[in-house]
């Protein structure tokens with residue numbers, strides 16, 4: 001197996017302090033390996049974005065990281081905890097090692113600055129010695145990488161289409177040749193054709209440039225196609241983790257199964273899935289035991305009482321697979 | 332450029348409405364106070380002056396309202412605003428011409444300074460929300476709840492008067508003759524400091540509060556989070572991403588605030604007997620000098636429209652989305 | 658809706674002012690216009706706020722004046738808010754020339770400086786009692802509220818449930834009354850409070866410069882007399898300080914109320930609970946590890 005790039009251990013994130021706080025991410029353990037595409041799926045509100053932004057402390061108030069570690073393994077040198085970095089160290093770490101393509105891609109570009117300004121300022125911040133001409137040349141290269149003509153450098157965001165803006169963001173994410181690119185529903189706002197086009201391009205770039213991707217979506221079918229491994233999130237916890245093929249063939253957690261066999265509703269809000277009855281849990285008053293039990297078709301005695309631990313299921317010889325469900329208790 | 336055309340059209344419309352209000356007001360009111368003033372000044376008024384007041388205040392009852400309106404415009408376009416009664420027999424136009432520079436200097440400079448300072452403070456207070464800088468809220472709330480003129484009174488009581496540092500009234504030392512000589516300029520600056528600080532203190536709080544709130548709102552926008560994620564320096568994120576965008580509504584809301592600021596400033600002039608439009612307006616009110624009041628209203632409105640137009644130009648420069656190129 | 662501390666303080670202060678507006682003239686120790694022997698006296702046991710040049714008791718003037726101030730502010734606020742709601746919702750919900758026209762008119766009234774306009778209107782009118790002043794202020798200061806309401810209505814109109822109601826042919830008045838208006842309550846309330854603040858300041862200003870009837874006592878009238886009798890030159894600070902502080906306190910109470918409403922409308926402005934201990938920084942999420950586990 002390939003080396004470890006990023007290791008999330010026992011991550012806990014709350015919104016708010018004190019009694020009214022919402023526990024949006026609960027005891028999450030997740031490992032990203034060098035060069036892989038790790039998919040993270042789950043219904044809207046399951047905590048995917050919170051997990052992704054929490055890694056580099058980018059959550060908006062009232063977000064608070066209440067525990068855990070995010071261990072980054074550089075190619076050379078000792079692993080370190082990203083959450084323990086000072087502000088200066090963290091600023092240097094951001095974008096150079098992990099870049100993010102945000103969920104709200106349409107608003108990710110500042111409407112008042114030209115594309116060139118927004119592409120070059122990140123270069124200037126991390127490579128203060130570079131010349132302006134060198135930065136502009138690099139910006140042109142980045143646009144070429146994502147298939148946008150160089151004359152768009154002088155455009156303002158409002159002059160680009162949604163798909164183009166998203167590509168600019170992907171190009172920007174690659175500006176410093178990061179080791180990890182986090183993509184939070186990067187294509188949800190786009191139409192299906194453009195979505196596939198951009199994702200295909202991304203996978204190609206990954207093969208050329210060799211970064212690893214944490215790919216977040218609520219559309220599991222996309223992940224099955226484009227990722228190496230998949231983690232499923234429910235109510236702030238990872239409930240299943242497996243290779244894409246393995247999960248597709250044989251999902252163990254009833255929630256994963258539901259996700260796989262549901263499809264976006266044709267009418268109504270995009271994120272509404274038909275296939276799993278009931279609605280996502282209220283994070284303020286989570287069900288006891290397995291959070292999925294009120295919606296689970298297989299719920300049985302222990303589910304209501306005790307939280308199932310995420311672990312390798314008994315009697316499954318394949319490695320690298322874990323699930324949190326009483327149907328498949330950990331060995 | 333369609334943006335500028337639209338704005339210009341709008342200001343022309345507004346100017347036309349303001350002038351028409353000025354035309355209609357005296358005609359809607361029963362009784363004619365101007366008539367009694369004319370009667371009192373009988374003998375001292377030339378027939379031409381009486382004629383012009385008749386046109387301004389609609390005293391020619393046998394003319395139709397449209398004919399009156401035509402005459403009114405013709406007279407305005409000649410710059411004839413009638414005679415002032417408070418400063419009899421000076422024409423309103425020259426009373427205004429004397430006091431306008433004082434107001435323009437005082438209000439222009441202080442408004443600009445207050446906008447810049449208030450915005451800068453608001454940017455900082457909004458950025459460092461949750462720190463001790465949150466104290467600006469109660470302080471500015473209190474300051475913006477106090478009428479400008481009352482603050483002026485307090486300032487006079489504290490810093491001016493017999494043994495104060497500053498003169499309490501007037502625009503310059505009584506013996507001096509207005510001109511571009513150092514004695515006069517020094518005296519003018521000395522006389523305008525206290526009113527200027529009063530206006531600054533009162534009007535700044537509005538800018539601080541609105542800019543702070545805009546900063547808080549903008550700081551949650553995606554592009555600011557992206558800027559943080561890019562590892563840009565704190566300064567760069569604060570200035571180029573948050574403040575730069577928070578400034579837009581502030582500039583487009585300039586119109587709204589300017590009217591209030593100008594209103595308050597006129598009052599400060601009254602308290603300090605500063606020889607500007609506000610003090611003239613006060614004297615006009617006291618003497619029931621309707622021609623002067625109306626003339627001042629027109630001039631203030633037109634100046635505010637001009638200032639708004641400048642703010643629109645600034646907005647055009649600041650927000651690329653209003654520029655339609657290609 | 659839970660009230661936050663700001664709103665509570667604002668409401669308590671306002672209730673106090675309302676109480677004085679009702680009982681002020683009865684509990685005033687003297688007749689505010691009655692002349693006394695103690696002329697221009699500083700605050701004392703007999704005259705808590707001192708006396709005027711005619712020996713009038715300033716405390717009694719402030720107490721008696723509260724009613725006029727609140728009455729004018731409230732009436733002007735109601736008039737302006739009703740106009741703002743009518744114009745704002747009509748120009749935001751309807752389409753076509755009428756809507757455009759209404760919106761243009763409110764923008765015009767927004768840029769015409771209000772105070773000079775109020776001054777010339779009020780001084781052209783024959784009588785200038787409290788009610789007249791209230792009407793003039795109300796009729797000239799609705800534009801700001803109308804603009805805000807128009808913007809809100811425009812965005813509500815695009816919401817799914819409104820679109821759905823329109824598609825099913827529900828009558829316009831029902832959509833406005835049941836789908837739009839309830840969602841505008843907070844904005845309307847905040848506009849009302851804002852207009853009251855403006856109206857109070859305007860009426861006091863009008864009284865101060867002598868446009869309104871000086872036989873009606875309000876805090877501006879006190880300041881008018883203080884100014885015209887050279888209270889400053891005579892060192893009679895007590896003549897203008899109490900009225901000014903009363904204005905400031907009333908204004909602060911109303912502003913506090915408005916902050917509460919603003920925070921209710923836009924949650925981003927809400928201060929987070931527990932900020933005393935942890936500063937919530939945008940861009941650098943605080944790390945508060947409970948366990949004190951490994952790491953730094």
Ligand SMILES: Nc1ncnc2c1ncn2[C@@H]1O[C@H](COP(=O)(O)OP(=O)(O)O)[C@@H](O)[C@H]1O
Nearest residue numbers: 015022024043044045046047048049050061062
């Ligand atoms: N700013 C916030 N304040 C309070 N709660 C929040 C905030 N942002 C997200 N949450 C809560 O955290 C949960 C997870 O949200 P999120 O991470 O955005 O989910 P996802 O990305 O999977 O859709 C949601 O249920 C939401 O209620």
Ligand code: SF4
Nearest residue numbers: 290293296303325326
């Ligand atoms: S633990 Fe029980 S309730 Fe939860 S998913 Fe498994 S079977 Fe269903």
Ligand SMILES: [Mg+2]
Nearest residue numbers: 048049050103
């Ligand atoms: Mg999300």
